[in-house]
Amino acid sequence: METAIEVRDLVVSRGKRQVLHGISCTVPRGSVTGLLGPSGSGKTTLLRAIVGVQVVAGGTVTVLGEPAGARGLRRRVGYLTQAPSVYPDLTVRENTRYFGRLYGLGRAEADRAIADVGLAGAADQLVGTLSGGQRSRASLACALVGRPEVVILDEPTVGQDPVLRAELWERFHAMAAEGTTLLVSSHVMDEAARCDRLLLIREGRLIADDTVSAVRGAAGTDDLEEAFLRLIRANESADPTEDGRTPAGSAEDRRTPAGSVDSAEDGLTPAAEGRTGR
């Protein structure tokens, strides 16, 4: 499959602290890839590096064959920041039209983007008066209005009503079917199952980069939350030094039966029981 995003040995530091420790991964074109990991794991930093707004300390990021942030990519990559970055003192329609005009698009495209995120009924409302979920959808409309080939979405579904959330995911898959590449971050594991592929990240290291079914297979469980947990354990036992540099290998490397890892690592067992007991 053709590659849309290629990250090689990406190292990012914030202040003196290294937050991404040499991440390598690829995102195929025309797919929905989920970037999952706990809060503070480096998801936003990785997305920012892919968009090209993050100062990086090492490694390369290539998007659609060009270095991330290249001038030519500005019309081809759409970015939704985690906090809604729209103008609260403009209406949804005015915001979307403005961002559309930056790409040379007209009113019809703006209205379509508003309808796509389910905000047609609130199009003439000031963004500042909307609920948090509506505001983040207004921001999403502005990210999608330019019909970018690569769409980077930082937690687009937080605070959305379940019905709307399902509709947004349908929309993402429809876009992927038309050839758009989507990279969507989330810290909610139940969203992982909706993706074609998963990148699991923890403490600035990638611990899985595979299809959803391969991640399930590698961990030996269908529950993705549990799978994530087992992969973390497997990763830690494979590299006992806390500060190890082992980047995420292929799924085959980690196909150790997760159960045996648990029993081998006595110190971790109680935590695992606590988790499964929930």
Next chain:
Amino acid sequence: MSLRILAATTGRILRQLRHDRRTVAMLLVVPALLLTLLYYMFGDQPAPPGQPGVFDRIALVMLGVFPFVIMFLVTSIAMLRERTSGTLERLLTTPLGKLDLLFGYGLAFGLAAAVQAGVAAGVAYWLFDLSTAGNAGLVVLIAVVNAVLGVALGLFCSAFAQTEFQAVQFMPVVVIPQILLCGLFVARDQMAGWLQAISDALPLSYAVEALQQVGAYAEPTGTMWRDVAIVAAAVVVALVLAAATLRRRTG
């Protein structure tokens, strides 16, 4: 730069302003109210023979100073919001160029300043009988150039503030020394040499001198055009410095 994006950005900023009715009202009314205050303070003070009346002298300078101060404040807050709300970061991932954004602010607030200066000049000339030897249109022109100077300095200074509290503190740092040394309180040629040197380096001094030229001469003078050109050059320098503070990549 792209004309389409510049026009879209200017329109967007004006739309934001239009939704903020209270700000629009204050932009239009406050300078007129301050002129009223000046009129009742100085309107009946005797002028030395052969010199303009005290109100004429002060009101003329204030017509240039008000737009400068107000647009500096409005712009530094507006730009700080762009920086802190994430809209700036997002804009810089789109085809928008840095100058599209900066010129957009200059144009939008310059237009607002033109309306503001028109109202203030109308009040000064018609209500309070301000008299200048030169044309009132030139006074408005200089006021607008001054307003754009305020915008450009506001765009630049917003880079050094993390919060709105800090942003407003740049007013006393950037604006008040220029007002003190512009020649309104003490004539520039009567200042100590080192003060005069500072005054010579501050763009508002030239704007005030240009206004005084309009006050004193019926026809636009070479000094006035030179002064306007200097203020315009200061605008360009401030915009270039502001562009240097817009980073597409941040830590």
